């Protein structure tokens with residue numbers, strides 16, 4: 001190679017190697033900044049969570065649920081189910097009104113001596129073990145199976161129909177029961193449109209949803225017949241779920257089929273069942289003093305503790 005050519009090649013190599021080094025340094029910086037940001041946000045999240053960690057009284061079940069409304073103890077059937085169970089079992093509990101979701105991103109949930117438990121059914125099973133309870137001990141295996149099937153029909157089928165009627169078709173009627181801004185309603189509506197579509201019921205017409213709701217209630221009514229509780233004279237665990245779901249069905253907006261069902265008392269035995277459970281456990285069902293939303297830990301009610 002000529003000395004001039006060699007000189008040029010060396011120069012080019014020098015430029016490209018400095019370019020390469022600059023690029024390398026830049027990508028190292030990008031990675032470092034990225035890692036730094038992720039670590040910092042992780043730390044901030046932990047600090048924030050720790051700061052938010054609340055101290056609750058010992059040996060008291062803290063029931064985290066949506067704020068109550070004037071006409072009923074809650075807008076969630078699962079919360080009513082759970083609180084009725086707590087009252088029936090005379091367990092020491094305190095309600096915390098909140099919009100904070102459980103680690104499973106659902107509500108209600110409980111905290112008990114630092115332990116967090118999610119899902120109303122798992123909570124009941126957890127408390128059954130902790131406090132040695134069993135409201136199903138008088139049932140045969142066959143009755144247990146029927147009770148489970150009935151509960152799943154209401155909680156996994158009827159519930160979604162009711163979600164659809166309240167949030168997707170409810171609009172201003174729902175906002176009369178649950179005071180909220182139009183924008184907040186719209187956000188929840190959008191969420192419920194998606195969830196009911198994924199679940200499946202959201203793909204049906206309103207008439208079909210009405211039919212599903214009606215058929216489920218009829219099945220419940222037919223099975224209940226003249227019985228006091230689902231399986232006879234003695235209450236079983238599924239009765240809490242049934243009561244929660246009937247209570248929920250009675251909070252539906254005025255423009256929906258449930259209003260006609262209730263007004264015309266199409267299922268008088270369901271009405272009687274609802275009134276019976278309500279009078280047994282809920283002297284404070286209606287609370288004219290409520291200002292929705294009320295947040296925070298509520299005082300423990302002494303007449304429901306053992």
Ligand SMILES: N[C@@H](CCC(=O)N[C@@H](CS)C(=O)NCC(=O)O)C(=O)O
Pocket residue numbers: 075076077078105106107108118119120121195
């Ligand atoms: N299987 C759950 C169901 C709870 C549930 O669906 N809660 C509703 C309120 S009624 C909820 O948290 N919805 C919020 C969402 O799905 O994002 C239980 O029994 O607790």
